[in-house]
Structures are given as C-alpha cells and as structure tokens.
Amino acid sequence: MSTAPDTRLLKQVLATVDGDDPRLKQVVSALVTHLHAFVNDVRPTEQEWLAGLDFLIETGQRWCGPHRNEFILLSDMLGLTTAVDDVNHRGPDGMTPSSVEGPFHSPAPPRELGDWISSGPERDRATPTVVHGRVLDCDGTPLPGAVIDLWQANDTGLYDSQDDSQDQGNLRALLTTDAEGSYWFRTIRPSSYPVPTDGTAGRLLKAIGRHPMRPAHLHVKVTAPGYRTLTTHVFLAEDPYLDSDAAFAVKPELICVPRRRESPGDQERWRMDGPFEEIEFDLRLVPLDWTADDGEQTEERQ
Template identity: 40%
Template sequence: MTVKISHTESAKQFLDEASGLTNEAGNPRLKEVINAILHHTVQIIENLNISPEEFWAAVNFLNVLGARGEAGLLVAGLGLEHYLDLLLDAKDQQAGIEGGTPRTIEGPLYVAGAPMYDNEARLDDGQDPGTVLFMQGRVLDLAGQPLAGAVVDVWHANTHGSYSYFDGSQSAFNLRRRIVTDAQGHYRFRSIVPSGYGCPPDGPTQQLLTGIGRHGQRPAHIHFFLSAPGHRHLTTQINLAGDAYLHDDFAYATRDELIAEIHFNDDPKELVEKGLENRFAEINFDFVLHPSQKDDDEECRQRVRALEK
C-alpha cells in the first residue's frame, strides 16, 4: 500500500519552505514555479509508488542528459515544444487571429549571427556532394501583398543529418543564411537537399524513447525565422513531401500547411543553364505573416541560443 503525505499540512509547509515561499529573498515567480514542481513531483512519487532505485535512476538520467546536451532534444521528442505551439495557437484562436503560415517548433540547433544577403544567397560551402536545391518564394502579408525588406533566416542539416557549429567538420555557418526580400517580397537561395536524421542512438533521449516504444527519427526539413517591420515574428519549418517520416516526426513538427513539394529536374537544357552536371531539386514556398498586435510581436522569443564566433 502506498503511503501518501503530500496533502498534509506539514508536507505543504515543508515544500513551501523548500521552494523559498517562506522567505523574502529571491525571485517570486521562480519560487512559484519550483513550488508547483515540488508538489507535482512528490505526488508522482506517491501515486506511482516510485522506489528509491527508480528515483535515483531518474536523477542519473538527468545528469547524463545535461552532460550530453540533449535536454532540448528530449523536450521536442516528448512533445513539450509542440505543446507550447498548441497553447499559442489556442490563444490566437481565442483572440480571433486566423490564417497565415503556421508556426512550428524551432528545435535546439539554431545559431545566431548568420551572414546577411540581399534577395538571394548560397547556403552550402560546396563540400557536401548532395543534390543541389533551388528554393524560392515570397513573404506576404495577410492580404497577399509582398513584404519588402523581410528577413528570411534559414538553416538546415546536411546530407548526414548534421548541422554546422554542432558538427565541427562543417565550415562556419554552413547551410545557414539570412536573406532580405526584394521589393516584390521575393527570396531565393541555392543549397543542397537536406537529409532527415535521428536522435544519437547511444544518447539518453533515444534510450528514453526506446523505453516507451518510440523511434527518434525526423523527416527532411528546413527551418525558418521570418520577420518584417510591423508584422509578427514567425518560427516555422517546412517538411519535404515524400519523406518516410513525414507524418511520423518524433518531434511532432509536421503540419499539413508546411509540407513542401520538392521537384527533381534532370532536363539537359536546364542543367546547362544552371551550370550543373547532375539533377537538381526545386521548391517554391510562400510565407504569410500576421500584422503585429503588440510591441514585442516583432521580436523572436527569448531563449538561450548558440552564437557562432
């Protein structure tokens, strides 16, 4: 039989003291959050009859998770990052905000400070023999009018599923650029077709996912931040049609409106025009931004991110 003491007055006083609610120092919001975490944690321990062995195994898991730098990966894999998007969607719906390109998760692999280009850019450094990709489109407002001077901040993995900065074998800012749209809202870039990838097979995230009977695979995708004066910042990504994991993304980032058709072209005439010897791929995708409702709408949400030096 499980003994429960978490709802007793003495237990409440103990957890209030442990979370700092009984002193005048510290951060009130942090105290409130820690107090809630402690209350829910002890209730889980009691309700599921967690043994000391299970408790310390969980503590060790958190140590390994931090040492491997996989906390951001795990919150995506358990759907928590997607859940934040669902909450924001619900708030938009409640406020009557509809339409536009949907948001989806950022993930843990953005690097600030990518080079800025006007209208078009080449993302790759030419070292990866992947299929050349040409992607283009426009950034528009809700009325379908072009947004000149919008910034398209784009990043994606190479053909091995790795990202520059986190993969030391790649050059700085490989497959990362910021592109400013032209007067008609156009952006375009040349890159390579990215590969899908999975969680590190020897890491704690995959260990946990395996324990609950789930895989850790992502479909091929391309990340974006979109920003323009007077409009809400958008964090999103497109997933490439035809990928085996398109509708089975372990990070729950796929949305129907964000599936991009990718067309492969091996027409000899077009190969000559583009100076290529092998087939290439093309994607056309427009982004639609909402007008800003409040001062901080135009800003990217604050979180700790990597900064390339």
C-alpha cells in the same frame, strides 16, 4: 495502508511556497502539485525514485556544457518544447505556424537572392534544389525587406557545426526579400537525421522503443518590422519520418511537396545547369498588435 493520495502533505508543502514574485509562486505551486500527483499515480519504489534522480544528475553533469544541452533534447523528445511553443504562438487564420528552433542555429552569412548556399562536397552529389516563396502578412500583403535566416543539414543529415567537410556558414544564409516580398536561393535537398543518441536522451528513447530520426527539413527564422519573429521549419513531403518526428515539430501547414523540374525553360528561369527540385513556400507573419478574441496576449507573457 491507505492508497488515497496524501493531500495533507501536498497542502503542507504548498503552504510554504511564498515570496515576492507571484508568477514564480504560481509556477512552483503547480509544479509541486503535478509532481505529487505523479508520485501518487506511479507509486515509484525508492530505488526507482533514486534512479530517476541519477538520470537527471547524469544528464546535467555528463551531457550538458557549452556546446550541448541534453535537457533541451529531452524537452524536445517528450513534446514539451513544442507544447511551450504552441501556448506562446497563437495567431490568426492564415499565419504560418511556428515550430521549435532546435540546437543548430548559429550566425549565418548575408547572401544575395538567388545565391547558392551550398559550397561543400554535398553540392556535387546531392539533389540540386531551388527554394522560393514570399513573405506576407496574414492578409496576403507582401513584406519587402523582411530578413530570412536559413539553416539546414546536408544530404547526410549533418550541419556545418557537426561536419569537418563543411565550411562554417555552409547551408546557412541571411536573405532580404525584394520589393514584392519574394525570396529565392539555390541549395541541395537536406536529409533526415537522428538526434544525438549517445547521451541520456538517446538511452531513454531506446528504452521506450522509439527511433531518433527527424524528417528532412529546412529551418527558417523571419523578422520584419511590426511583425512577430517567426521561427519555423519547412518539411519535405513523403519523408518516412513525418509522422514520427523525434522532436514532434511537424505541423501539416509546414509540409511542402518538392517538384521535379527538368525543362530547359525551368533551368534557365532558376539559373540551374540540369534537373532539379523546386520547393515553393510562403511565410505569413503575424502583426505585433494581434490579439486573440479572448484578449490573451500570446506572444510574450506580460
């Protein structure tokens, strides 16, 4: 039996891909081409192929619903969500890189600059933290009136939607930058946490010898008129999982070093009652009209 790839079959299938939508035709043709290459490379047995299909069936039927999408988790843990993010968010030097949104975003309560965004039991036990910085364009011009949507896990790695001890909206905020483009808020240090492991994605992680942990982080989504919306993470330095994030979302520019602050002067400046950690992070947005030197439109495919 020949081991050469069956290009005749591939050509036959590709010849059937037609329709009125040229983009769809491109996508389906590429998908078919890559899948045939996969089969010719891996040469799965029929039992292996059916096991793969059963894995996808179980993912959809048992682990997807109104409050959970296991396919997104699979996309995250295989680096595909980050790959899609990367090809769609190129920008100039100095921009804050984007990073995946993840599954835990929900509407946040508007708050004032300086507010505590932590009101659950974590406030009494976790490390008090001040987060501040500015929203700028890539040339360093401050952007007053930018809206920052924040969400984070608590010190046990749980979001409000996963934890009955937290009120809805806890550790979330909508903040608007001041006349200098500055923002600040008081919170607690978030913890690293595992992605859900009870479904098919967790089974696959275990089978390929990977841990499910995500390094400690804050999520931010920043909007300002005339600029691209920036969705990204702020990661805390020295987290043991920074080099092995289960979702492959870490980028060096997004890692921030929390600084320990104990002096009365620092406490007074940031309205804190004792020692705390300070996180400073500027967010640099890309103008809507920015294009790469090659002229490629990279924010949204036209």
